[in-house]
Amino acid sequence: MPDDALGLGLAPVAPPIATATPYRVLARKYRPQNFAELIGQDAMVQTLGNAIKRDRLAHAFLMTGVRGVGKTSTARLIAKALNCIGPDGQGGPTIDPCGKCEPCTAIAEGRHIDVIEMDAASHTGVDDVREIIEAVRYAAVSARYKIYIIDEVHMLSKNAFNALLKTLEEPPAHVKFLFATTEVNKVPITVLSRCQRFDLKRISVEKLTTHFAEVCGKEGVMADGEALALVAQAAEGSVRDGLSILDQAIAHADLDGDGVVSAAQVRSMLGLSDRSAVRRLFGLLLAGEAQAVLEEAKRQYRLGVEPAATLAGLLREVHLVTLAKIGSPHDATLPEDAREQIDGWADKLSFPVLHRLWQLLLKGHDEVARASLPLESCDMALLRVLHGASMPDPGELARLLQNGPVPTPVATAPQISGESSASTVSTSALPASFAALVAHLDKSGFVNLAATMHDVMRVVAHAPPALRYQLAGPVHQGFLTELREALFRATGERWDVEEAEGDAQPTLLELERLQEAQANREILESPLVKAALDAFPDAEVSVEGRLISPDRQAEVRSLRA
Incomplete structure (x- = not known):
């Protein structure tokens, strides 16, 4: 048969070309599929596990926390846990869902007919809630429980919340409500009182760094530990945000050709300041090197670091120095040379100076964040820090007003209190003793x-x-x-x-007590006083209004012995 057998002049249609599996971003690919993969929420998992084992399940759960900590994922895991039937089809509710049975796989793929997810941001009205109220009367089609997952529940209108209250308080036995929200303060107290609440925590930098390292291992990607720590810090406790940043960092590394995610690339991608550069800038501030401070800030700006990020880095340094000063352990991500440098600053800088540095930098950061000329505003803020931090505090000003100034160094540049000047006028009369x-x-x-x-x-x-x-x-x-x-x-x-070790003199207080004891001894050993005390053993001796009691007399006698 010719190609145009039907006389239409049409060529046969070629078979469709097979396409590769579309790429799934890391935040979706590594969404936890069981409670063991849910990081940083051990207390909640233990509570749920105990409730399932003891058959003391609440009819409504509320998950709250910042973005990306696993609220919606937790709701889906609870749905799995309650509806899992095990590989053999005979299992019951469990904190370790198998992930293989039909309910588990259907819930994971978002297609289970009895697990209904609703985004309250786009279904805010009372009519949307009325549909739920009507549907809860009917039993689950194939699952053990009919489960309603309502994300961002705080977006429901007041009328919608009111319509839901009665059903929420006394739902049918086959229905469970799972709510998730980032703004729990907007949820009416009448709803909160009807739910078992779980506050999901921010994930620590250490746990995020470990998790991202495991993800990189599964993806076959090489990454520096410092780079992963920077990603974890930028995530601000959110797993999803961190995985999104890691996705971007991996793509950025691939473009460079070596496929290694490095700290320098992450800093460049995020516009972060190099921590060593921040410490260098902080040291210049303390040394009072005004021109060098401005040049270093401009160099960071040319490298792509935003002025606000520069000031934020300085704020972090002040915070680290203050923590070191009170004896807190160092950040595990800091190299040894950085720890030594921070310890040195903590030893030299007083608490008043550190608090003043913090306030000045914080004010500068706020100004730069809303300035139309960020770089110029950053320069002015740094100069204000450099000069303002060396000003005396109110207590010192009061002392100066009362007693007058004391000799101070004459510096070639403004000095922040706690750092010595390169040029000083030495005082000749230092206390000799x-x-x-x-x-x-x-x-x-x-x-x-x-x-x-x-x-x-x-x-x-x-x-x-x-x-x-x-x-x-x-x-x-x-x-x-x-x-x-x-x-x-x-x-x-x-x-x-x-x-220092070695032979030490007594304290001035101890010397005074020894001198007092010696004077008392001389008095008590005088013939007249001895005769009087022998005649009256319980008598008290007073010298110029200073009482030498019998106990004190015994002490003097023991010193004499």
Whole structure:
């Protein structure tokens, strides 16, 4: 038969060309199919497991949490758990659905007739809820339970919520309601009181990094640990957001030809600042290098880092330094050299300076975020931080107004308190003795610090401007840092102060007590006083209004012995 057998002049139709399976994004491909794959929600899984084992299932569940933590996925898993019949068809509700039976596979594919999903964002009215109310009267077609999953339930109108209340409170035994929302505060309390609520947590950076590494292994993709940590941080606790970013990072790496997801590529893709560059910029701020600060900020801008991201990176550094100062463990993603640098800053910077840096950077970040000239606004914010952080705090201003200024370094550039200048004027008259140093600090307004030194500090070596000591009692958090800062402010010199081993002198308080005991001993051993005490053993001796009680007398005698 000719090709145009029908006389229509038409060529035979070629068979369709087979097409490859369309690509599924990672966020859909790795959606959890069982509770074991649901990361970071162990408490909820345990509660559900216990409820299923004890047959104490609620008729309505409400899952709330930020985007991408698994609210809708959890609702589908609950639907599987309640309707699973096992591979042999004889199973009952279980926290470990088989994933192979018809209900499990149908629910996973979104085609089960008895598991109805509704997006409340597009079905907000009372008519949509009325359809549900009418349908719940009928038993499930093939499943154990008829399940209604309503996503973003807070989007329902007030009338829709009111229409649902009665059915929600007393639904038929074969019906379960599963609600998911990101804004639980918008759900009426009358609805909340009828549901068993689960607050799904943000996923930690560590767990996200581990999960993304497993995904990369399954995908056959090589990725740096630092790159995955950056993706996890950018995800802000959301698995879905993180997988979307990872998808983009893998595509970005493929375009470069080597197929490796690197930290530099992720930073470039997300417009993030290199953490080492942020630390370099932070160090320049502390050193008061105004021109170098602006040049480094501009270099980051040319690399594609947004000015707001630069300031956000500096805020994170201040936060890390503050945490290090109070003794918190370091971020596990930080390299060793970064930890040492942060520890050094924590040792040098006082809490008032760190709090002031935070406030100035936070104000600058807010200004840059809404500025029409972001780079210029960033420059001005950084200069304000550089100059403003070195200003005295209100307590120091009050001391200056009361006692007048003390010798301070003369710097070639504005200095942030806590960092020494390259050019200083040394003071010639440093306190020659430890007692004189304590008295000088007391007169300079550092009363509490001087009292602590007086009571608990035992001097190993005093060679101004160096001081080695041991402690005879507890001191407050940050004592050493505060002492160095006070010595600098009171004397104009940077002191080398640290604890040391070796022979130490008694504290000033201990010396005073020894001197007092010696004076008491001399009094008590005078012939007249001894005769009086022998005649009246329980008598109390008073010297210039200072009482020497019998107990004190015994103490003196023991010291004499």
